Amino acid sequence: MAGDETLLLTAAEVRQLFDARRALESQRAAFTALATGRAVLPARLLLPGQAESAAFCYAARLAPDAPAVSKFGSVNPGNAERGLAAVSAVITVLDPVTGRPQAIMDGTEVTTLRTAAASALAAKTLAGRVSVLAVIGSGVQAAAHLAALAEVLPADEVRLFSRNAVTAARLAERAPGPPVRVCASAEEAVAGADLIVTATTSAEPVLQADWVAEGATVLSVGSFAPDRHEVDQQLLRRCARIVVDDRATALEHAGPIVTAVASGELDPDSVLELGTILTDPDRWQRDPADIVHYNSVGVGIQDAAAAAAITEAAADRPEPGTRIAL
Numbered sequence: 001m002a003g004d005e006t007l008l009l010t011a012a013e014v015r016q017l018f019d020a021r022r023a024l025e026s027q028r029a030a031f032t033a034l035a036t037g038r039a040v041l042p043a044r045l046l047l048p049g050q051a052e053s054a055a056f057c058y059a060a061r062l063a064p065d066a067p068a069v070s071k072f073g074s075v076n077p078g079n080a081e082r083g084l085a086a087v088s089a090v091i092t093v094l095d096p097v098t099g100r101p102q103a104i105m106d107g108t109e110v111t112t113l114r115t116a117a118a119s120a121l122a123a124k125t126l127a128g129r130v131s132v133l134a135v136i137g138s139g140v141q142a143a144a145h146l147a148a149l150a151e152v153l154p155a156d157e158v159r160l161f162s163r164n165a166v167t168a169a170r171l172a173e174r175a176p177g178p179p180v181r182v183c184a185s186a187e188e189a190v191a192g193a194d195l196i197v198t199a200t201t202s203a204e205p206v207l208q209a210d211w212v213a214e215g216a217t218v219l220s221v222g223s224f225a226p227d228r229h230e231v232d233q234q235l236l237r238r239c240a241r242i243v244v245d246d247r248a249t250a251l252e253h254a255g256p257i258v259t260a261v262a263s264g265e266l267d268p269d270s271v272l273e274l275g276t277i278l279t280d281p282d283r284w285q286r287d288p289a290d291i292v293h294y295n296s297v298g299v300g301i302q303d304a305a306a307a308a309a310i311t312e313a314a315a316d317r318p319e320p321g322t323r324i325a326l
Contacts, residue, residue: 009105013320017313020151023117024270035275058300068094112304116144120152121324127217130155137199138162150177150264161189198230209234214289229255240290
């Protein structure tokens with residue numbers, strides 16, 4: 001690609017370039033860079049909007065000499081009624097030498113794929129083998145998590161619950177892996193499950209602590225702001241370990257964790273980062289009965305790693321993508 005050209009990638013082209021293996025390894029690179037101190041990660045900007053909507057802006061580099069990557073987007077729960085995705089975003093990648101826009105890509109698809117890949121990486125690292133997987137939600141993230149987990153950590157049995165029975169039935173029909181059983185309640189879905197994924201944008205808990213079996217690993221991807229609480233506070237009290245993508249970000253933005261720290265029920269220093277476990281496996285120990293909670297807020301380094309992997313995959317290829325001079 002010429003130095004004065006910018007690569008444009010649609011959502012479909014992002015999917016073509018960012019397969020499950022590349023997505024998983026990009027997230028491993030992201031959390032490793034974060035844990036080793038190589039990453040450049042300023043604080044996330046969050047702009048509250050109307051009707052529980054919020055706009056966000058991330059910026060990061062995998063290393064000081066790596067491309068600068070920025071993502072600007074929004075979360076709009078009301079989009080489900082409009083037939084639109086709840087998350088919308090665009091990502092810009094700057095050339096590390098010239099600073100010129102190297103690539104502009106659909107950030108919604110990158111967000112979907114990298115979030116699910118990070119959860120799959122967390123599940124593989126924290127849970128190991130999975131017998132029963134339960135997913136709460138039936139939107140884009142629920143679908144992406146079913147696909148990513150089927151590829152990385154396949155379960156023997158998969159259950160699904162959503163308040164929207166129609167979208168749940170549709171998702172169950174097209175989800176990869178073993179047949180997905182749609183349940184009548186969240187409690188039914190998670191009963192005895194050893195891996196639970198909450199993929200909603202709910203401000204109220206969709207998962208109660210007394211539904212969760214001993215030894216379960218709970219992955220929450222919707223508690224991304226102080227007013228979002230996919231799990232109740234009692235669940236955090238039951239957890240032997242709480243793991244996050246980035247401690248500083250989680251302490252400021254992850255609703256259940258913010259509440260638990262503010263009430264004095266959770267010592268912030270006890271919260272582990274996924275990158276620490278990846279780079280120092282000896283730090284990770286759990287008993288079979290331990291409940292572990294992983295809260296994914298989402299950090300810019302994930303986008304930086306994903307965008308770098310996508311841009312690298314597109315290099316020296318005439319397709320996919322469109323090259324333009326801005």
